Amino acid sequence: MLRTQVAIVGAGPSGLLLSQLLQLHGVDNIVLERQTSDYVASRIRAGVLESGTVDLLVKADVGARMLSERLVHEGFALGFAGRDFRVDLKRLTGDVVSVYGQTEVTKDLLAARVVAKGHLIFEATQVALEGLDGAHPTVRYTQGGKTREIACDFVAGCDGYHGVCRQSVPAAALQTFERIYPFGWLGILADVPPAAHELVYSNHERGFALCSMRSTTRSRYYVQCGLDEKLEAWPDSRFWDELRMRLPAAVAETVVTGPSIEKSIAPLRSFVVEPLKVGRLFLVGDAAHIVPPTGAKGLNLAAADVRVLYHALVEHYRTGSTEFIDRYSERALRRIWKAVRFSWWFTSLMHKFSDDPFNHRLQLAELDYLTKSKAAVTSLAENYVGLPFERS
Ligand code: APR
Ligand code: PHB
Numbered sequence: 001m002l003r004t005q006v007a008i009v010g011a012g013p014s015g016l017l018l019s020q021l022l023q024l025h026g027v028d029n030i031v032l033e034r035q036t037s038d039y040v041a042s043r044i045r046a047g048v049l050e051s052g053t054v055d056l057l058v059k060a061d062v063g064a065r066m067l068s069e070r071l072v073h074e075g076f077a078l079g080f081a082g083r084d085f086r087v088d089l090k091r092l093t094g095d096v097v098s099v100y101g102q103t104e105v106t107k108d109l110l111a112a113r114v115v116a117k118g119h120l121i122f123e124a125t126q127v128a129l130e131g132l133d134g135a136h137p138t139v140r141y142t143q144g145g146k147t148r149e150i151a152c153d154f155v156a157g158c159d160g161y162h163g164v165c166r167q168s169v170p171a172a173a174l175q176t177f178e179r180i181y182p183f184g185w186l187g188i189l190a191d192v193p194p195a196a197h198e199l200v201y202s203n204h205e206r207g208f209a210l211c212s213m214r215s216t217t218r219s220r221y222y223v224q225c226g227l228d229e230k231l232e233a234w235p236d237s238r239f240w241d242e243l244r245m246r247l248p249a250a251v252a253e254t255v256v257t258g259p260s261i262e263k264s265i266a267p268l269r270s271f272v273v274e275p276l277k278v279g280r281l282f283l284v285g286d287a288a289h290i291v292p293p294t295g296a297k298g299l300n301l302a303a304a305d306v307r308v309l310y311h312a313l314v315e316h317y318r319t320g321s322t323e324f325i326d327r328y329s330e331r332a333l334r335r336i337w338k339a340v341r342f343s344w345w346f347t348s349l350m351h352k353f354s355d356d357p358f359n360h361r362l363q364l365a366e367l368d369y370l371t372k373s374k375a376a377v378t379s380l381a382e383n384y385v386g387l388p389f390e391r392s
Contacts, residue, residue, distance in 0.1 A: 004030045004119070006313060007139045007152040009127055009165050011040050011120060013102060014285030014302045015158030016109035019118055020060045021310040027317055030150055031113075032124040032141055034159075040122075041110055044189060044262055045102035047214055048073075048199070048296035050386030053303040054098050062108045070100040071215070076384075079202030079209075079248040080367045086198075092374075092381040099199075101214045102299050129155055129168040132279040153280065154325075156309065160286040161271070169278045179344065181268040181292060183207070183351060186225040188239055188260040194219045195247070195255040201294070202247050203363055207352045208294075209246035211255075219256075222293075224351055229265060236260050268292035268347065270340055276329035282309055289336050291343035294350060300386060301339050305332045307389070334390065342383040 006022055008015045011033035022029045033040060049057075049070070057063045074090035090096055113120055124141040131137045132155065139150045157165025166174070185208075194213035202209045207224035214220055223242050225234075236259060244252040271290040276283045285302030308331050312324035349366055353359055370377045 001138075002030060002148065002150045004028050004150060004152050005317065006154045006156055007032065007137075007150050008156045008158055009129075009139065010157070010159035010163060010285075010287070011035075011037075011110075011122070012158060012160055012285065012302075013106055013109065013299055014287075014306055015156070016106065016113060017056070017060055017062075017303060018156055018158060018284065018306045018310055019120075020062060020109060020112055020116065021056075021306065022313060023116055023118055024061065025310070025314040027313055030119045030121065030152075032127055032139065032150075033120065033122050034125060034127070035122065037110060037120075037122050041103070041107050043103060043106070044264075046293055046296055046298055047099055047101040047212060047220065048300075049098040049100055049105075050300045051095055051097070052307075052386050052389060053300045056303050056307050057105065057108075060109075060112070062105075062112045065108055066098070066100050066105065069104070069215070070098040071213070073097050073099055073198050076199040076201065077196065077251075078367060078370065079200055079204070079251060081364055082248055084200065084248040084251060085367075085371045087370075087377055087381055087384070089381050089385050092378045093385050095385040097296075097385055099213060105299070127159075127164050129165065129281065132168070132281045135280075137280045154313065155281045157281055157283045157287045158285055161290055163287050165281060166273060166283055166287050169281065173278050175274045177270075177272045177274075179270040181270075181347065181351070182227065182353065183224050184227050184229070184265050184267045185210075185222045185293065186229065186231075186234060186239070186265050187220065187222045187263070188236070189214070189218065189220050189262040190258045190260050191217060192219050192256040192258040193217055195251050200247065200251050201346075201350055202251075203350045203367060204246035205352070205360065206242070206246050208350045209243055211247065211251065225265060227267060231263055231265060234263065236263075239263070266293070268294075270344055272333075272336060272340055274329070274333060276305075276332055277325070282325075282328060284309060288332075289340065291340055292347045294347040295339065295343035295384065297339040297343050301336060304335050304389070308332045331390070335387065338383070338387055346380075
């Protein structure tokens with residue numbers, strides 16, 4: 001039987017970052033991942049980091065490549081009614097965001113775990129948690145046909161929305177909150193220069209569109225689509241035409257088209273589970289909450305959970321006190337719900353929900369208000385760059 005202090009299930013950004021921070025602070029851990037390392041390193045996800053996330057990655061000793069390759073954005077644009085309005089994040093909040101793909105964050109974390117000789121077990125299937133209620137939980141898994149067990153003090157469930165950890169908790173011990181949106185995002189990645197220097201979020205009668213990027217030569221674009229859409233119905237030419245129709249003319253003119261190197265459809269949902277600590281199990285990142293991507297909060301929220309949890313665990317092993325681990329759920333949820341609110345609000349403001357023109361008129365009125373009211377646009381900006389971390 002293997003023995004460790006913290007067994008971490010899942011080697012996504014949450015699990016890897018937690019593992020790295022715990023090891024740097026002398027807390028022993030083992031990471032169990034269902035997929036291969038190559039699979040984990042190639043998943044394409046979002047790409048906007050709050051300064052708090054950047055700081056945590058630097059603290060975890062995985063910030064060097066990010067700091068040299070990231071694009072620092074001091075604002076973004078809102079497109080609506082044929083115009084584009086710049087939200088000046090720097091002027092309104094003093095803060096900025098960093099564009100650096102989650103795929104790259106994951107690669108940096110994987111590389112750092114290898115250098116630090118972290119104990120990572122890939123292709124671990126049939127992960128099962130036992131004894132979470134007592135003082136000696138165990139995690140069972142199968143690898144290469146052999147079943148093994150890890151004895152640990154705590155389990156960190158960093159295994160994403162479809163993971164096994166949340167499902168291991170009796171349903172009566174958890175409360176879930178969920179909203180499913182009646183549309184998805186069709187996204188493409190292409191090696192073409194971005195249409196604009198900054199991101200453009202566009203509200204259009206045909207539906208939402210987003211111009212994003214991974215670098216000055218690689219663009220990421222999205223259009224809102226129906227939940228029943230099939231990728232085969234979206235050859236590149238149709239995607240580019242639809243994208244340009246939904247952007248303000250000035251932006252549409254600067255879109256450079258090219259072959260897509262990735263194309264996918266993702267549904268939009270808001271989901272939160274409470275509490276985040278059940279016995280000796282902690283739920284972290286996508287295992288605990290999902291936000292629609294509009295506010296670019298998914299990875300940032302996951303990092304914020306890790307920040308609270310690693311600190312709590314380090315304090316526990318340093319002092320023997322359970323004060324911080326007992327408060328993990330309450331502290332993390334305070335930030336989570338604010339991000340859930342913001343992501344829901346920004347999604348509601350920018351997407352087409354129905355053919356009802358009343359709804360669109362309300363959106364246009366609110367967007368117009370944002371361009372006129374410093375208070376309103378500051379609220380948007382301070383949520384977008386990330387709310388300050390609370391001390392207690
Ligand atoms: N056993 C072992 N590993 C598992 C299991 C299981 N039963 N189920 C899932 N996993 C692994 C997945 O293969 C994945 O590598 O857990 C990992 C979870 O990673 P993510 O889904 O990326 O979740 P998280 O690390 O919390 O990252 C949050 O990802 O989806 C985005 O918007 C989200 O940016 C946010 C970030
Ligand atoms: C992305 O680049 O994938 C991206 C950027 C901003 C968002 C969502 C996704 O709000």
